[in-house]
Amino acid sequence: MMREALSQWxxxxxxxxxxxxxxxWLVVWSWRSMTKAEKRRDAAKRExxxxxxxAR
Structure with missing residues (x-):
């Protein structure tokens, strides 16, 4: 079926x-950023x- 105009739908x-x-994309980007931040936090805690x- 050929149409000349697109409908609003x-x-x-x-x-x-x-x-x-x-x-x-936003969900994936946020999740990856969160996991990277958690890894940095854990590394800082260990350090x-x-x-x-x-020091003891």
Missing amino acids: DYVIAAYAVALLALG GRARARQ
């Missing part, structure tokens, strides 16, 4: 698709404990 579906892709033991 084509734009609505495209907008939802873009929004869902952006949301998915602090090691220094405390050496």
Whole structure:
């Protein structure tokens, strides 16, 4: 079926698709940033404990 004009629903579906892709990217980016921050925190805790033991 050929159409000459796009209906408004084509734009609505495209907008939802873009929004869902952006949301998915944001979730993945946030999760990776959180895990990196947790690793840095754990490394700092280990380093602090090691220094405390050496100071005794």
